[in-house]
Amino acid sequence: FFASDRLLLCRDAGPADSADGLLRVSCSHPAVLEQLHPGNAIWFDDGKIGALVEHTDVQCLQLRVTHARPSGVKLRDDKGINFPDTHLDLPCLTEKDVADLDFVCKYADMVGFSFVQSARDMQTLMKALEERDAKNLSIIAKIETKVAVKNLPEIIFSAIPYYRLGVMIARGDLAVELGGDRMAEIQEELLWLCEAAHVPVIWATQVLENMTKKGVSTRPELTDAAMSGRA
Numbered sequence: 001f002f003a004s005d006r007l008l009l010c011r012d013a014g015p016a017d018s019a020d021g022l023l024r025v026s027c028s029h030p031a032v033l034e035q036l037h038p039g040n041a042i043w044f045d046d047g048k049i050g051a052l053v054e055h056t057d058v059q060c061l062q063l064r065v066t067h068a069r070p071s072g073v074k075l076r077d078d079k080g081i082n083f084p085d086t087h088l089d090l091p092c093l094t095e096k097d098v099a100d101l102d103f104v105c106k107y108a109d110m111v112g113f114s115f116v117q118s119a120r121d122m123q124t125l126m127k128a129l130e131e132r133d134a135k136n137l138s139i140i141a142k143i144e145t146k147v148a149v150k151n152l153p154e155i156i157f158s159a160i161p162y163y164r165l166g167v168m169i170a171r172g173d174l175a176v177e178l179g180g181d182r183m184a185e186i187q188e189e190l191l192w193l194c195e196a197a198h199v200p201v202i203w204a205t206q207v208l209e210n211m212t213k214k215g216v217s218t219r220p221e222l223t224d225a226a227m228s229g230r231a
Contacts, residue, residue: 001023001049001068001073001074001075002068002070002072003065003067003068005065005068006054006063006064006065007022007024007062007063008022008023008024008061009026009027009042009061009081010024010025010027010060011027011030011033011060025044025075027081029094032081033056035089036053036056038055040052040053040083040085041083041084041085041086043081043082043083043084043176044082045073045076045079045080046079046173046176047175047176048069049065049068049073049075050066050067051063051064051066052066080173082177084146084176092116092120093124101129101132102132104134105129105133105134110138110140110166111137111138113125113141114144114170115142115144116141116148117151117155118147118151118154118155119154122139122141122155122159126162126163129163135163137163138163138164138165138166139159139163139164139165139166140167141155141156141166142168143170143190144174145177146177146178149174152167152193153197156197157197160199165199166202167200167201167202168202168204169201169202169203170204171183171203171204172204172206187203191203201231202231204228205221205225205228207222207225
C-alpha cells in the first residue's frame with residue numbers, strides 16, 4: 001500500500017479484490033466495524049500503515065491510506081489493527097478467550113490479559129479464574145490503549161488484594177495509540193506508577209526480532225534491552 005491508496009476493511013475475508021478493484025482486508029472481530037464512522041483513524045501492523053474511514057456500509061468500510069513509507073508497505077496476514085480515536089464497546093473476554101482459559105488454568109503459571117482497560121475488565125477476568133478454581137494464577141495486565149493508561153491505578157488496585165499482578169507496558173500498540181511524541185513520556189510514567197505500587201513490570205521490546213532475523217541489533221535496540229532489564 002502507498003499513501004492515498006484505497007482499500008476495504010470487511011467483516012469476512014471474501015475475494016482478495018472487490019468488484020471495483022479495491023483490495024479487501026478482513027477483521028477477526030467484525031463487531032468492531034459497526035462502531036466506526038467516517039473520519040476515524042485506523043492503523044495496521046504496529047503503525048506501518050495509517051488510514052482514515054471514508055465510507056461505511058453493512059459489510060465493509062472504505063479506507064484511504066494516509067501513512068505509508070514512500071516505497072510502500074506490504075500488509076501480511078495476522079497483523080494487528082488499532083483504532084486510537086474510537087472507543088470500542090466490546091466484551092473484554094471473547095468466547096475464544098473463555099474457552100482458552102480452561103487450558104490456561106490447568107497448565108499455565110500466569111495469564112496475559114491483552115487490551116485490559118478498566119477495573120471492570122479485571123473483575124471479569126478474576127471472576128472467570130475463580131470459577132475455574134485458579135486463584136493461584138498470576139495475571140499480567142497488558143497496557144495497550146489510551147484508556148488503559150488513564151485507568152492504570154484502578155486496574156492495579158482492583159487486582160492486587162486478590163492476585164499476584166504484573167503489568168506489561170506494551171509499547172508497540174501504545175505508540176500507535178498515543179503517538180511517538182508522547183510515548184517516551186508515558187512509558188516512564190507507567191513505570192513509576194507500577195514501582196510505587198510494588199507491581200513488577202514487563203517493558204516490552206522487539207530487540208530479539210532483529211537479532212533473530214538479521215543477527216545484529218542497533219544501538220537503540222541495545223539501549224532498549226538494557227531498559228527492559230532494569231524495568
